[in-house]
Amino acid sequence: MTSTAAQTNEVVLEQAYKKVTLHLLPFIFICYLFNYFDRVNVGFAKLQMLDDLHLSETVYGLGAGIFFVGYVLFGVPSNLMLRKVGARRWIAVLMMLWGSLSASLMLVKSPTSFYVLRFLTGVAEAGFFPGIVLYFTHWFPSARRGRIMALFMSAIPVSGLLGGPFSGWILDHFAQGQGGLAGWQWLYLLQGIPTVLLGVAVLFCLNDGIKQARWLDEREQTLLLAALAEDEQNKPKGAADSFASVLRNPAVWMLGMIYFCIQSGVYAINFWLPSIIKTLGFQNAQVIGWLSAIPYLIAGIFMVLVGRSADKHHERRWHVMVPMLMGMTGLIVAANFAHSPLIAMLGLTLATMGALTGLPMFWPLPAGYLSAAAAAGGLALINSLGQMAGFLSPYLVGWIKDATHSTDLALYILAGVMLLGVLLVSRIPAATVNR
Incomplete structure (x- = not known):
């Protein structure tokens, strides 16, 4: 191929990636935004629900966390089902189901x-996030996933930025009860229905892969598929190539533990930030909502900047470790x-900046250990191991708060867990993941 032809192909490829990003990312971002609304709005509902139903902090912590028991148990089967029936149909089913349950x-x-x-x-949501991570591997090579994952997962801080004030407004506006429902009941209803509608929209807005995307011309499809094939060929030797080999690979289990450490900090913040702010002396639900938005706003900006830096410098480990150290320091x-x-x-x-930024910066790491054939089961397994923190972290905080009337000890423990994660990331060979 002449240099002119190669340059032309590069220009066309860049245009194709821009087209793919603009076509997929905004809609998937909105879906993940409501995924996180539905997952963590229990943290705001708690401000009224516990008193109305006479529930203890421990009951709340167990209820917040038991979501992740279902999530962990069904993560791998759900992702394998996605690969069998296609992303479009399976993600649509999951969203309609979990929106109704929420x-x-x-x-x-x-x-x-x-x-x-x-x-x-939790059972219904189990396949969504690992399914989307797998879905991105059908469109973007490893070198482009840092920025894509950061843009996608910036829905988490945006959900806090928008969801905090919105949830606070709902609780305050419906505090006296309207239509026979309390404020916390309206909160679940008004944030669950849009997810069902988005699930229906998935059937019309997503394609299963590059070959099914009629909005790409033949040349764009060819170049995108060639880039994915080259990325697959460049994986380090020894990458898992089946789910059985995933289960036998110690590195995959270590990645699951690293993700567990990151999520321990994330879920402590997601489920307890409104309550922690309340203990600082703020009682009005709307004020708590606006104050909880501040950490998420700053974290969202930081997340995107770090994602760009990781792709630009082709460096992965430090772009995970530094945010985790920030999260640990913030909790202390x-x-x-x-x-x-x-x-x-x-x-x-x-803490919010560090913990939330650690999430998207983590996900390019498994690409060094998983082939395309093993990605569905491997990504789901890593995600499921990490999501165990969603059960243990809220329950730990609730139990310690009931026992000591303070969350301080729990925050120290979770800071130590994040430090463990940093040490594990430092053991990953740079050559395996820096692409």
């Missing part, structure tokens, strides 16, 4: 019904200065 939380009357609905919602600051609202908020902001 809205049904308005019907909770007892700890048992709370536990059952949270568990079933928040625990040490609980008596000072300003410093405690700065600590929570630093």
Whole structure:
């Protein structure tokens, strides 16, 4: 191929990636935004629900966390099903199902019904995130996934930025009860219904892969498929090539543990940030909502900047370790200065920036260990191992708060878990993941 032809192909390829990004990412971003609304709005519902239903902090922590039991158990089967029936249809089914279950939380009357609905919602959501991560591997090579994952997962801080004030407004506006429903019931209902509608829209907005995308011309499809094939050929020797080899690969289990460490900090923030802010002396639900938006706003900006840096420098390990160290430091600051609202908020902001940025920066790492054939099961297994933190972290915080009337000890423990994650990332060979 002449240099002119190669340059022309490069220009066409870049245009194709821009087209793919603009076609897929905004819609998937919105879907993930409501995924996170439905997952963590229980943190705001807690501000009223516990008193209305006479539930303890431990019951709340168990209910918040039991979601992830279902999530972990069904993560791998759900992702394998996605590969069998196609992303478009399976993601649509999952969204319609979990949106309905999330809205049904308005019907909770007892700890048992709370536990059952949270568990079933976790089952329904289990395949969405690992399915989307797998879906991106059908469109983007490893070298482009840092920025794509950062843009996609910036839905998490945006969900906090928008969801905090919105949830606070719902609780405040419906505080006296309207239509026979309490504020926390309206919260579940108004944030669950849009997910069902988005699930229907998935059937019309997503394609299963490059070959099914009629909005790409033949040349664009050819170049995109060639880039994926080259990326697959360049994987390090020894990458897992089947689900059986995934289970036998110690590196995959280590990656699951690293993701667990990151998620421990993330879920402590997601489920307890409103309550921690309340303990700083703020009582109004709307004020709590606006204050909880601040850490998420700053984290969203930081996440995108770090994602660009990781792809630009083709460096992965430090772009995970530095945010994790920031998250650890922020949790320690928040625990040490609980008596000072300003410093405690700065600590929570630093923790949110670090923990949330660690999430998208982690996901390019498994590409060095998994072939395309093993990606569906491998990514789901790593995600499921990490999501165990979603059960243990909220329950730990709730149990310690009931026992000590403070969240400080829990924040110290979670900071230590994040430090463990940093040490594990440092053991990954740079040559395996820096692409």
